[in-house]
Amino acid sequence: MDAEIKEKVDQLRREGWCVLERIIPEDAIDRVRVHVQEAHAKARQDYEAMGGHIGRQTGPNGEPGICLIAYLPEFAPYLGDERLLGVAQAVFGGHVRIAQTEFKTQVPNREDLDWRGFHSDWPHDLTDGDFAGRVAQPFPNATMQLSVLWMLSPFGPETGGTWVVPRSHRDPLNPRMHQTPEGLEERIDQFKPIRGEIQVVGPEGSALVMDSRIWHSTAANPSPEPRVAIITRYCPWWLSVEFGGRNNAIVPKETYEALPEAVKPLYRHRAEGEENPFRA
Numbered sequence: 625m626d627a628e629i630k631e632k633v634d635q636l637r638r639e640g641w642c643v644l645e646r647i648i649p650e651d652a653i654d655r656v657r658v659h660v661q662e663a664h665a666k667a668r669q670d671y672e673a674m675g676g677h678i679g680r681q682t683g684p685n686g687e688p689g690i691c692l693i694a695y696l697p698e699f700a701p702y703l704g705d706e707r708l709l710g711v712a713q714a715v716f717g718g719h720v721r722i723a724q725t726e727f728k729t730q731v732p733n734r735e736d737l738d739w740r741g742f743h744s745d746w747p748h749d750l751t752d753g754d755f756a757g758r759v760a761q762p763f764p765n766a767t768m769q770l771s772v773l774w775m776l777s778p779f780g781p782e783t784g785g786t787w788v789v790p791r792s793h794r795d796p797l798n799p800r801m802h803q804t805p806e807g808l809e810e811r812i813d814q815f816k817p818i819r820g821e822i823q824v825v826g827p828e829g830s831a832l833v834m835d836s837r838i839w840h841s842t843a844a845n846p847s848p849e850p851r852v853a854i855i856t857r858y859c860p861w862w863l864s865v866e867f868g869g870r871n872n873a874i875v876p877k878e879t880y881e882a883l884p885e886a887v888k889p890l891y892r893h894r895a896e897g898e899e900n901p902f903r904a
């Protein structure tokens with residue numbers, strides 16, 4: 625294994641997160657950021673016009689909508705970056721696919737810098753029972769999903785870089801325990817700072833890779849510019865992504881056909897007219 629990939633995988637296993645720096649090169653990032661902002665505005669407009677829900681990527685009656693990758697042709701090639709796939713495949717093996725593709729831009733000029741909303745992500749999101757499925761606690765010691773947050777703006781305290789609690793992916797507690805159907809005792813307030821939290825720092829064009837179990841939170845962005853980001857969830861072949869209807873948005877045929885060869889396998893399971901290799 626390449627030395628950098630090994631170092632990142634070691635950090636991911638030990639700390640629950642790592643940053644792959646500048647996957648989108650410096651000479652392309654400004655263009656890609658503008659493209660993503662325009663794509664976000666267009667997708668929002670289209671979903672509103674048809675009475676659908678952009679967050680869930682569903683139509684007016686809850687049916688699968690258009691996967692947001694259809695709006696992002698200039699961003700899509702980076703999803704197949706060798707370092708990123710190297711990390712995902714070192715953790716999951718060769719067969720990896722992307723569950724969700726969502727915009728995660730944060731509004732500017734926030735002053736409530738103590739705001740937190742700590743949680744772990746699907747399939748370890750304790751509020752996501754019927755919507756997408758959730759793993760029962762105590763979570764097994766296995767990585768089941770990598771939440772890859774694309775840092776299209778620089779990340780840091782001055783721009784609302786994500787809060788993470790290192791090593792919390794191995795903690796038997798969870799900041800949303802009280803929200804489970806079992807109503808487990810709450811011992812951690814998800815809306816307050818947590819001891820040991822740190823704010824992710826890194827240059828624009830990087831990817832923050834998080835084990836879905838890690839406790840993390842969006843941060844208030846005090847800067848005068850939006851903090852632009854996208855999340856893509858990399859999953860192993862054995863994880864059911866369709867359950868609950870959360871991940872069923874369709875990749876149009878023309879979008880799929882235009883994807884680079886390294887990216888096609890990540891979306892093939894949702895591509896119009898393609899056989900789902902995970903069901904065959």
Ligand SMILES: O=C(O)CCC(=O)C(=O)O
Binds near residue numbers: 745784840842
């Ligand atoms: O946007 C961020 O900084 C964090 C996003 C997040 O918490 C999530 O997508 O689960």
